[in-house]
Amino acid sequence: MRTYLKLYGPDLLKALPILEEISTKFSELSGSASLREDKSSKKVARIKSSSVVIGNYDFSFDWHTEPTIDRVLNLIKEIDLKLLKTKVRYEASTIKIGEEEQEKLIETGYSVSYVKFTGPGIYYALEKMISIDLPQIDTHGLVLSQFDYFFSWNKTPSNEEIMKLIKLIEELLYQIENFKVLYNVTTKDSKKEKKKVKVLDLKYLKVKYDRSGTYQIDKARFDLRRMT
Known part of the structure; x- marks a missing residue:
């Protein structure tokens, strides 16, 4: 899976090295739960790479294994705190590779x-x-x-x-x-x-x-x- 970011300037050039630092941190960190605890998972997903991307998104974090929602929330929290020091705004979408163009919906009766x-x-x-x-x-x-x-x-x-x-x-x-x-x-x-x-x-x-x-x-x- 990948976590994609769509970035909005100003300060985009300041944001890129910050995101690279976050990627390095999450490639090494063991991690912990965020909005809820999940002690059932012994292995914590790590980010194996990150890069600027061409297309509908601007930056991506490539996960080594499929992350839990807790792990993704940890990443988002880190991005929130680091980008607060800049004027950059962003949106995040965590999607399976190959399904970027498919709209995902919750199936209900209403x-x-x-x-x-x-x-x-x-x-x-x-x-x-x-x-x-x-x-x-x-x-x-x-x-x-x-x-x-x-x-x-x-x-x-x-x-x-x-x-x-x-x-x-x-x-x-x-x-x-x-x-x-x-x-x-x-x-x-x-x-x-x-x-x-x-x-x-x-x-x-x-x-x-x-x-x-x-x-x-x-x-x-x-x-x-x-x-x-």
Whole structure:
């Protein structure tokens, strides 16, 4: 798999050596969990190479083995912190090699709202999204694809309900200190889109809210108030 970055200037020339340094760090580092702990994996994916690329993206990190979502989040957090020192903005997409041009979708019975963030600050934006709780949202979570996060509706949402979701997203993004994260929301009808594109096997983490102040992600529980 590769993690692709789309970079927006100014300061692009300052960003490239920073990204190379990050690549070197992640080629050697053992790594640890980010938004959740994953102690089941004994081997931690490493980055074997990185380079400037020609095409729809500007820079890529080439993983030696398929990374966990935790490992990708560690990389994004590192990019957030390092690029904060520049004026560069970026988007990140972690995609299987050969599937760069294929749109990946979550398969559900109703609509899905996909969110794409522009950092620095993507890691912290994802952290905030976990707390969203709407009765019309069946499940939501992080996803490795051209998108960063998804909200799966349990009905066909009205314009007012989509606007309510967008309002919640904006309120949470305003709470992030030191970062001004941009975002885009795209809502797709799962049934209609399934006829247009092949729904691929996605790697994602679903979030469930249990009304007690804690959240459950793939059986790993944590308290948001303890997150740093």
